[in-house]
Amino acid sequence: MPEHKVGTREEWQAARDELAKLEAEHAELGRKAAEKRRELPWVPVEKEYEFDTEDGKKTLAELFDGRSQLLAYNIMYGPDYQVGACPGCTNLGDELEGTRVHLNHRDVTLICFSRAPIDRLVAYKERMGWTFPYVSTYDTDFPLDYGLMLTPEQAEQIPEVQELIANPPDWMQEWAEMVGAELKDGVREAPSFIAFARDNGAIYHTYTVAAPDPFVQPYSQFLLDRTPKPQPEEPRAWRKDEYPDA
Amino acid sequence: MPEHRTATPEEWQAARDELLKLEKEHTRRGDELARMRRELPWMKVEKDYRLETEEGPKGLADLFDGRSQLLVYHFMFGPSYEAGCPTCSSMADGLDGLIPHLHARDLTPLFVSRAPLEKLQAYKQRMGWKMPWASSAGTDFNFDFQASYTDEQVREHMGPMLDDPPPVLRQMADAAGTDVAGYVSEGPAATVFALADGDVYRTYSTGARGLEFLMGYYPILDRLPKGRDEGSSGSDHWVRRHDEYEAS
Numbered sequence: 001m002p003e004h005k006v007g008t009r010e011e012w013q014a015a016r017d018e019l020a021k022l023e024a025e026h027a028e029l030g031r032k033a034a035e036k037r038r039e040l041p042w043v044p045v046e047k048e049y050e051f052d053t054e055d056g057k058k059t060l061a062e063l064f065d066g067r068s069q070l071l072a073y074n075i076m077y078g079p080d081y082q083v084g085a086c087p088g089c090t091n092l093g094d095e096l097e098g099t100r101v102h103l104n105h106r107d108v109t110l111i112c113f114s115r116a117p118i119d120r121l122v123a124y125k126e127r128m129g130w131t132f133p134y135v136s137t138y139d140t141d142f143p144l145d146y147g148l149m150l151t152p153e154q155a156e157q158i159p160e161v162q163e164l165i166a167n168p169p170d171w172m173q174e175w176a177e178m179v180g181a182e183l184k185d186g187v188r189e190a191p192s193f194i195a196f197a198r199d200n201g202a203i204y205h206t207y208t209v210a211a212p213d214p215f216v217q218p219y220s221q222f223l224l225d226r227t228p229k230p231q232p233e234e235p236r237a238w239r240k241d242e243y244p245d246a
Numbered sequence: 247m248p249e250h251r252t253a254t255p256e257e258w259q260a261a262r263d264e265l266l267k268l269e270k271e272h273t274r275r276g277d278e279l280a281r282m283r284r285e286l287p288w289m290k291v292e293k294d295y296r297l298e299t300e301e302g303p304k305g306l307a308d309l310f311d312g313r314s315q316l317l318v319y320h321f322m323f324g325p326s327y328e329a330g331c332p333t334c335s336s337m338a339d340g341l342d343g344l345i346p347h348l349h350a351r352d353l354t355p356l357f358v359s360r361a362p363l364e365k366l367q368a369y370k371q372r373m374g375w376k377m378p379w380a381s382s383a384g385t386d387f388n389f390d391f392q393a394s395y396t397d398e399q400v401r402e403h404m405g406p407m408l409d410d411p412p413p414v415l416r417q418m419a420d421a422a423g424t425d426v427a428g429y430v431s432e433g434p435a436a437t438v439f440a441l442a443d444g445d446v447y448r449t450y451s452t453g454a455r456g457l458e459f460l461m462g463y464y465p466i467l468d469r470l471p472k473g474r475d476e477g478s479s480g481s482d483h484w485v486r487r488h489d490e491y492e493a494s
Contacts, residue, residue, distance in 0.1 A: 091347050102336050
């Protein structure tokens with residue numbers, strides 16, 4: 001017998017129905033948050049940015065690729081990372097792949113940003129078999145202007161970051177080895193989604209969401225939230241081609 | 247584009263910080279729900295189901311494929327369908343990339359449908375998916391887990407709507423290559439099972455709007471200016487199979 005409590009069909013159904021009420025309330029709260037998000041004011045983008053892409057230099061307007069909404073996921077892959085992007089962010093990249101076509105048909109262009117130079121992004125994208133446009137913010141003001149990175153000086157001002165660097169848990173150490181950077185540099189990239197809108201030729205910043213919001217973590221957690229085993233305490237992640245038992 | 251006001255970065259940040267409180271509340275309650283789901287009693291599965299797979303017939307315990315958790319998505323592909331439901335297909339596109347990461351967490355994802363295995367295999371190949379897919383043709387499996395309905399149940403539940411179905415139902419039935427009664431004989435549902443000491447237990451089931459966690463595009467659209475953009479009644483059906491969108 002499992003250690004878990006076992007019930008009859010009727011007992012299971014009664015408990016499930018009770019939970020369904022709370023799930024409906026939670027969904028309603030999610031709808032309210034979505035409504036609130038659409039009430040956020042928009043901030044005009046005044047600066048001209050130019051990014052390195054696989055197809056040469058592109059402005060922010062060009063990244064929209066003819067659509068009116070641009071959503072970018074900022075993958076933690078800084079110029080200091082000698083091995084590759086953050087494995088957790090990489091999982092999220094895997095998950096965005098198949099959904100992208102449907103977003104493209106809702107007037108959304110979905111891309112990923114990282115701060116490492118473009119040739120490293122292109123090589124990593126090929127290794128992972130991704131097809132979304134992968135854009136480098138290397139050597140632009142963009143990541144700093146939009147809170148997608150910390151400078152070394154900024155990182156020194158944040159006690160939580162300093163504490164993490166001074167006393168990292170084991171999984172953080174392993175993470176730093178997996179990306180090939182010193183922890184103090186590794187933590188200076190901010191995993192986030194950032195959204196822009198284009199209207200009458202002008203570009204606006206509309207929304208940013210950053211870790212630890214669950215939306216910025218691998219999507220598989222939403223399935224695992226519905227399975228019996230509890231999630232591990234430590235957020236260890238592996239790239240799909242590097243699982244220890246694969 | 248929807249109407250909007252513009253603001254300085256400082257004004258935006260203040261509004262953003264206010265919204266963050268609501269988002270955090272949503273996250274906190276989501277965590278609480280995950281904990282409560284794990285406290286549900288388990289229901290022992292007593293019946294011996296045999297499903298058809300690419301590797302021959304398999305019992306439910308074999309479908310776990312060596313792991314201890316199984317998530318079945320009852321993909322709407324009934325015996326009268328010529329092709330799978332477009333919405334289920336859009337979910338499948340997103341789920342394919344999750345497979346290695348779910349395996350690593352002791353979870354086997356699996357599609358189950360009532361159409362014969364050859365139809366499922368041909369469709370899977372057309373869509374380019376890797377997800378394992380089993381046929382429950384000729385078994386009670388999908389009926390027992392509220393994912394398929396008998397002709398009598400369809401008539402009882404749908405009644406007069408079968409004679410005058412809403413346009414969206416007609417559209418979906420057409421897309422699946424069947425009639426409305428055939429289309430609604432299948433319902434979308436997900437069932438989670440656990441394997442312990444050789445016995446299989448049903449731990450969780452959900453259907454209808456409770457399936458949004460399998461639709462990767464909705465949480466993304468919920469963070470963009472236009473939102474889901476599905477009309478005032480929420481019924482504008484925009485999802486197509488990934489190879490059937492008009493060029494845009």
